[in-house]
Amino acid sequence: xxxxxxxxxxxxxxxxxxxxxxxxxxxxxxxxxxxxxxxxxxxxxxxxxxxxxxxxxxxxxxxxxxxxxxxxxxxxxxxxxxxxxxxxxxxxxxxxxxxxxxxxxxxxxxxxxxxxxxxxxxxxxxxxxxxxxxxxxxxxxxxxxxxxxxxxxxxxxxxxxxxxxxxxxxxxxxxxxxxxxxxxxxxxxxxxxxxxxxxxxxxxxxxxxxxxxxxxxxxxxxxxxxxxxxxxxxxxxxxxxxxxxxxxxxxxxxxxxxxxxxxxxxxxxxxxxxxxxxxxxxxxxxxxxxxxxxxxxxxxxxxxxxxxxxxxxxxxxxxxxxxxxxxxxxxxxxxxxxxxxxxxxxxxxxxx
Numbered sequence: 091x092x093x094x095x096x097x098x099x100x101x102x103x104x105x106x107x108x109x110x111x112x113x114x115x116x117x118x119x120x121x122x123x124x125x126x127x128x129x130x131x132x133x134x135x136x137x138x139x140x141x142x143x144x145x146x147x148x149x150x151x152x153x154x155x156x157x158x159x160x161x162x163x164x165x166x167x168x169x170x171x172x173x174x175x176x177x178x179x180x181x182x183x184x185x186x187x188x189x190x191x192x193x194x195x196x197x198x199x200x201x202x203x204x205x206x207x208x209x210x211x212x213x214x215x216x217x218x219x220x221x222x223x224x225x226x227x228x229x230x231x232x233x234x235x236x237x238x239x240x241x242x243x244x245x246x247x248x249x250x251x252x253x254x255x256x257x258x259x260x261x262x263x264x265x266x267x268x269x270x271x272x273x274x275x276x277x278x279x280x281x282x283x284x285x286x287x288x289x290x291x292x293x294x295x296x297x298x299x300x301x302x303x304x305x306x307x308x309x310x311x312x313x314x315x316x317x318x319x320x321x322x323x324x325x326x327x328x329x330x331x332x333x334x335x336x337x338x339x340x341x342x343x344x345x346x347x348x349x350x351x352x353x354x355x356x357x358x359x360x361x362x363x364x365x366x367x368x369x370x371x372x373x374x375x376x377x378x379x380x381x382x383x384x385x386x387x388x389x390x391x392x393x394x395x396x397x398x399x400x401x402x403x404x405x406x407x408x409x410x411x412x413x414x415x416x417x418x419x420x421x422x423x424x425x426x427x428x429x430x431x432x433x434x435x436x437x438x439x440x441x442x
Contacts, residue, residue: 146303149295150387153356156294158197165350167205167212171196172348174216178244184228186343190296192216192223193347198294199287214245218280226292236277237270247273297346300361301339304386308365309335313374321373331372338368338407345406355396362386363396370401 175192178184196219199205205212217239224233239245240255248254253261253269261269288294311328325331342364346352352360365386366377377397378390 146385149299150358152293153295153358156198157356158194158201158353164200164205167200167207168197168350169348171200171212171216174213175220176344178217178220179224182224182228182232182234184224184232185298186340187296187298187302188220188223188227190298190343190347191226191294192220194294194296195219195223195284195288197353199284202287203283210245210247214239214247214277215280215284217244218277219284222281222284222292236274239277240270240273247276250276295357297343297357297360297364300358300386301343301364304361304365304382305336305339307381307385308332308339308368309372309374310381313369313376316375318373318375325372334372335368338371339364341407341410342367342400344410345400345403348410349403349406351399352396358386359388359393360396362388363393363400366390366393367397367400370397 172189172193175196176189179189179192196216199215199219205215221233221236240247240251241258243256246254246256251269251272253265255266255269258266285292309328309332314325314328314331317325317331325334343361346360346364355363362382365382369377383389
């Protein structure tokens, strides 16, 4: 009886494999791939799950639903907004996925509403969006209470709520209670407006969403034999090559975030171009292969314009690395609020 049960399971598994194989060969027509062998990445335990292809298909469909058209009248605010998101995310050790998602939330919100250029209002709105993104991506224990934004001096809303929480010893308990209620109401109103801008859907694919999948096959051991001569001595193992490629991927993903010219392209195309550019930077002769084309649904011609933007602006990588060095010494505590002379500078330096 037990043996028969095992045979049934094996037969079922074999049928699943056959079904996936048929699906793969049907999909090659959609991907405009003329010749195709069974992809090596299908054996990657991370990619080979029961619903891997369903999830990927859904992501491609979702990115077509939500395409952001930037409100250029507010473009001058965007770098500051991202800077606030990234600063807060780094102090909380949030992932790049959270940074990208929070930025997307703010981009969508800025499409529908004109943001206040009051520094405190802009900071609070940006932090509310970041908290929404964190609730989607981070563990609950690493999401601070909203009171921290005023009690740690991240935003100064004294004009709106009548209390400076950095000097709360100067106020009665009743005054503090009333002020906090005003602040909580203001926070909730901003949160609702952002949520409404997102059409009450917090799940949106970003460049990072696709990179987390595509990067699994960004390089293979075969690429060690496909390096340009001047790059061969830099990498003594596949691990060192893979590590360097992933470093480039992380930096390029943040460059995409900051620079608006990349946002005329779908997130999946930006992600594919990041993979190809990272391969170029480590000296891999063949920028693209059939496995990458299959997984990303992008040919080298599809992503060539984006690769050219990266290659023409390699200096942006150095500039970004210098930028993130300013985050290293910042901690999430009372001594590192936005009023310090640290990452965002003084009130005068950061005024918009």
